[in-house]
Amino acid sequence: MLDETWPVLTDPSELQTALLNLIVNSKDSMPNGGKITIKTANIALDETVRLTGVALAPGDYVLLSVIDEGDGIPPDLLNRITEPYFTTKAHGAGTGLGLSMVNQFAQHTGGGLHIASTLGSGTAVTMYLPRRQSLSSAQPGPTGGDPLPVEKGAGARILVVEDDPGVRENLVAMLTQMGYRTTAVENGADAISILEETPDYDLLFSDIALPGGYSGRDLARDV
Numbered sequence: 001m002l003d004e005t006w007p008v009l010t011d012p013s014e015l016q017t018a019l020l021n022l023i024v025n026s027k028d029s030m031p032n033g034g035k036i037t038i039k040t041a042n043i044a045l046d047e048t049v050r051l052t053g054v055a056l057a058p059g060d061y062v063l064l065s066v067i068d069e070g071d072g073i074p075p076d077l078l079n080r081i082t083e084p085y086f087t088t089k090a091h092g093a094g095t096g097l098g099l100s101m102v103n104q105f106a107q108h109t110g111g112g113l114h115i116a117s118t119l120g121s122g123t124a125v126t127m128y129l130p131r132r133q134s135l136s137s138a139q140p141g142p143t144g145g146d147p148l149p150v151e152k153g154a155g156a157r158i159l160v161v162e163d164d165p166g167v168r169e170n171l172v173a174m175l176t177q178m179g180y181r182t183t184a185v186e187n188g189a190d191a192i193s194i195l196e197e198t199p200d201y202d203l204l205f206s207d208i209a210l211p212g213g214y215s216g217r218d219l220a221r222d223v
Helices: 012-028 076-080 098-108 163-176 190-199 216-222
Strands: 037-043 047-052 054-056 061-069 111-119 122-130 158-160 182-187 203-206
Touching: 012 061, 012 122, 012 163, 047 111, 054 158, 076 111, 098 111, 098 122, 158 163, 158 190, 163 182, 182 190, 190 203, 190 216, 203 216
Parallel strands: 158 182, 158 203
Antiparallel strands: 037 061, 047 054, 061 122, 111 122
């Protein structure tokens, strides 16, 4: 039960964003409808466990899983599914950043991500989050070190280019929570206009597939 789940030490807004990303992915994988299940559990690891891109040290962890009844992920793509900009969705239907950000979030807490999927039956994505022992201590992070710090934006400026309103809003909310100042537009032409007027942005954060025939790669090349 939820009240028996161990506490974890993490940023609530970042956890909410990660959970939302997983739920949106599950929803998109079930175009004809289906059930999404969210589960929590406690687990004590006695030995190092290999997750997605990280070796998780022994210790106590809380599992947060999002399970769907969707199309599933082909076995040959499972090892690429958390790569930035890699997506199994139709062209223009996704950014390929959702699972990548969830994986980075889980690792920054000192945990990791596990993905299990069966074609035609669904997918289960589980975040391993270290148990909080006290307000002043934390579980060892990947490979036994301390949890990686989450770098804050400290007012740095980011130009977000994303044509999907929901994804754009989600990115802006997440980056703002992390301390960045953001400006968001939906296509490359608008981004170029802004950069010509105000060139002192610290980072360009762009989708690859954009409307108007001007891609994120074109934008990165021209700026």
